[in-house]
Amino acid sequence: MMPLPNEIAPDAPDANDLGRRARAIGAVLWGSFLAACVGTMWFFAFINPDDLLNNFPEGDRIDHVGVYTLGFFGLWLLSALSASIALYLHGLLGGRHGHGKGQGKGLRDDRPGGSSP
Numbered sequence: 001m002m003p004l005p006n007e008i009a010p011d012a013p014d015a016n017d018l019g020r021r022a023r024a025i026g027a028v029l030w031g032s033f034l035a036a037c038v039g040t041m042w043f044f045a046f047i048n049p050d051d052l053l054n055n056f057p058e059g060d061r062i063d064h065v066g067v068y069t070l071g072f073f074g075l076w077l078l079s080a081l082s083a084s085i086a087l088y089l090h091g092l093l094g095g096r097h098g099h100g101k102g103q104g105k106g107l108r109d110d111r112p113g114g115s116s117p
Contacts, residue, residue: 024087027083027087028080028083028084028087029080031079031083032076032079032080032082032083033076035075035076035079035083036072036073036075036076036078036079037072039075039079040068040071040072040075043071043075044068044071049064049067049068050064052067053067
C-alpha cells in the first residue's frame with residue numbers, strides 16, 4: 001500500500017493551500033468586483049449615459065455599452081484600490097502591535113502606564 005503524501009512529508013505545504021497573499025488578492029478582487037457591480041447598477045440607475053456623452057464631439061462618442069463598461073471598470077479599479085489600501089494598513093497595524101499567529105487579540109497600549117485589555 002502506497003503512503004499518502006501527508007505521511008511522506010507531514011510538514012510539507014499542501015498543494016491546494018494558496019497562501020496568505022493569494023487569499024488576500026482573491027478577497028480584494030472578488031470583493032471589489034461585487035462592489036463595482038452594485039456601484040455600476042446604482043450609478044447608472046440615476047445617471048443616463050447620454051448625459052455623459054453630450055460633452056464629446058459627435059465623432060469621438062462611444063456607445064452606451066462602452067460607457068457602462070468604462071464605468072464598471074473604473075469603479076472596479078477604485079474599489080480594488082480602496083480594498084488594497086485597507087488590507088495594507090491592516091497588515092501594518094497587525095504587524096506593528098505583534099498580533100501575529102498565536103498571539104493575543106485586541107489592542108494593547110504598550111506605553112508606560114498604559115492599560116492592557
